[in-house]
Amino acid sequence: MVNAxxxxxxxxxxxxxxxxxxxxxxxxxxxxxxxxxxxxxxxFVQPHVxxxxxxxxxxxxxxxSYEKPN
Amino acid sequence: xxxxxxIAKNFMDMVASLPAMKLDRLYANPFICQAILRSxxxxxxxxxxxxxxxxxxxxxxxxxxxxxxxxxxxHRIALDRLIQLRIFTETVDRKKETSYRLNPTFxxxxxxxxxxxxxLPREPMPSNxxxxxxxxxxxxxxxxxxxxxxxxxxxxxxxxxxxxxFSSSMMKVFQRGLLSQREKEASRLTESGFQFLLMxxxxxxxxxxxxxxxxxxxxxIDPADLISFLLELSFHITGEAxxxxxxxxxxxxxxxxxxxxxxxxLQQGRKESWFIPTKLATNLSVSLTDSSSRKQGFVVVETNxxxxxxxxSKLHCEILRLFSRIEYQLPNLFVGAITKExxxxxxxxxxxxxxxxxFLQQNAHPRxxxxxxxxxxxxxxxxxxxxxxLNRVEMTPxxxxxxxPSRDVFEAACDFAREWCGLLWEDxxxxxxxxxxxxxxxxxxxxxxQK
Numbered sequence: 001m002v003n004a005x006x007x008x009x010x011x012x013x014x015x016x017x018x019x020x021x022x023x024x025x026x027x028x029x030x031x032x033x034x035x036x037x038x039x040x041x042x043x044f045v046q047p048h049v050x051x052x053x054x055x056x057x058x059x060x061x062x063x064x065s066y067e068k069p070n
Numbered sequence: 071x072x073x074x075x076x077i078a079k080n081f082m083d084m085v086a087s088l089p090a091m092k093l094d095r096l097y098a099n100p101f102i103c104q105a106i107l108r109s110x111x112x113x114x115x116x117x118x119x120x121x122x123x124x125x126x127x128x129x130x131x132x133x134x135x136x137x138x139x140x141x142x143x144x145h146r147i148a149l150d151r152l153i154q155l156r157i158f159t160e161t162v163d164r165k166k167e168t169s170y171r172l173n174p175t176f177x178x179x180x181x182x183x184x185x186x187x188x189x190l191p192r193e194p195m196p197s198n199x200x201x202x203x204x205x206x207x208x209x210x211x212x213x214x215x216x217x218x219x220x221x222x223x224x225x226x227x228x229x230x231x232x233x234x235x236f237s238s239s240m241m242k243v244f245q246r247g248l249l250s251q252r253e254k255e256a257s258r259l260t261e262s263g264f265q266f267l268l269m270x271x272x273x274x275x276x277x278x279x280x281x282x283x284x285x286x287x288x289x290x291i292d293p294a295d296l297i298s299f300l301l302e303l304s305f306h307i308t309g310e311a312x313x314x315x316x317x318x319x320x321x322x323x324x325x326x327x328x329x330x331x332x333x334x335x336l337q338q339g340r341k342e343s344w345f346i347p348t349k350l351a352t353n354l355s356v357s358l359t360d361s362s363s364r365k366q367g368f369v370v371v372e373t374n375x376x377x378x379x380x381x382x383s384k385l386h387c388e389i390l391r392l393f394s395r396i397e398y399q400l401p402n403l404f405v406g407a408i409t410k411e412x413x414x415x416x417x418x419x420x421x422x423x424x425x426x427x428x429f430l431q432q433n434a435h436p437r438x439x440x441x442x443x444x445x446x447x448x449x450x451x452x453x454x455x456x457x458x459x460l461n462r463v464e465m466t467p468x469x470x471x472x473x474x475p476s477r478d479v480f481e482a483a484c485d486f487a488r489e490w491c492g493l494l495w496e497d498x499x500x501x502x503x504x505x506x507x508x509x510x511x512x513x514x515x516x517x518x519x520q521k
Binding site for chain 2 (some may be wrong): 021
């Protein structure tokens with residue numbers, strides 16, 4: 001019988017995919033969210049992590065910026 | 071980012087949406103017939119002129135013969151437009167043949183207009199009565215000043231120096247859709263509000279006038295009267311004075327509102343008072359894509375991402391603050407910089423990179439306007455790159471299907487998903503596929519049926 005798993009399909013570039021995989025491995029086993037790594041640019045993850053991934057990417061992005069003090 | 075765009079539709083689209091009786095009344099005015107003729111697509115204009123002196127119906131087949139084969143889509147568009155505006159009436163007779171004829175009121179009035187050039191219901195006043203007529207430049211400056219003041223009040227800026235005479239309920243109508251109206255907090259610009267600010271003046275004017283007209287019914291003013299007066303106004307001569315006593319009661323009421331928007335300048339002499347249409351008014355019946363009157367630009371963007379805006383207008387300052395960091399404010403100059411943070415701020419508010427770049431291009435200072443491109447390539451590219459940096463990851467809710475009993479079932483399921491345009495990923499070796507969440511139900515039915 002065909003098995004259906006609900007989740008989130010992520011499509012991105014290679015560095016971002018590596019970033020998400022790294023984020024996944026840094027979490028404790030109960031919170032790991034990657035169900036399958038399809039290839040170097042596509043992942044299948046659990047459905048509720050979209051916000052967490054987005055905020056992690058935003059933090060990563062902000063680490064690189066410098067705002068001139070006013 | 072969600073792409074919400076407020077479309078400032080053409081005036082003519084609004085005219086087309088009037089009920090049939092009102093449209094027929096409008097066509098009794100020869101100026102409106104002419105204005106509408108001007109606004110038609112070229113093929114439609116040709117059809118109207120050809121049919122102008124034909125009294126009976128013309129069969130649709132004959133009309134199609136006038137066009138070459140590759141023009142048939144334009145033919146359809148023109149016909150649809152003409153039927154929408156009730157200029158053409160379509161009849162199907164017993165033999166199931168369609169024929170068209172021109173709206174009789176429209177036809178009579180356009181013919182009259184062609185033969186004896188109709189004179190406006192009012193003449194410009196002689197110059198001995200009218201003293202101190204403003205020059206065209208002064209008039210233009212006045213119009214722009216009024217319009218800016220109105221816009222500043224619209225976006226609820228505390229920087230508006232003087233308030234227009236619009237009642238607060240009217241302002242609320244205009245603000246609907248542009249500002250989020252919350253009871254206790256200060257209202258914030260919505261996404262459409264930001265896009266509205268970055269549009270060019272003609273488009274903004276259309277939006278406001280459309281809101282004004284749609285709201286007129288609630289104030290017991292017939293929108294057809296408003297539309298006919300506005301179209302008449304576009305045939306007046308800019309800069310000439312027209313006596314106020316030639317206006318009806320309703321029109322007098324309208325004139326005051328139009329003065330606040332900068333379309334009209336009101337003046338008073340010793341015995342008489344008159345109004346002077348500005349360029350904004352006479353440009354009204356020109357369609358949106360015709361941007362003949364380009365106002366002077368004021369922004370210089372340098373390759374080091376610095377911005378110099380030669381303007382003292384508060385409105386321009388507010389607009390620039392939307393996406394850049396204003397650093398210095400001098401009497402006739404704003405100095406700022408386009409930074410990543412200021413752009414992220416803009417993107418969060420729903421403004422797209424294309425809108426920012428086209429705003430900078432359209433308002434480029436004459437010194438840099440001749441340069442191609444007027445905004446340096448590295449700045450434009452960087453703005454687009456920063457925008458795409460926010461969209462690096464695409465997430466789609468989906469379902470993963472595996473453990474297919476046989477390859478045939480797998481192939482069939484893939485084809486099924488492809489038909490519904492929901493197939494996101496398939497792996498034939500491992501017999502796994504990912505399908506969009508929206509069609510999961512259909513997939514389940516299909517797979518059950520496969521057993």
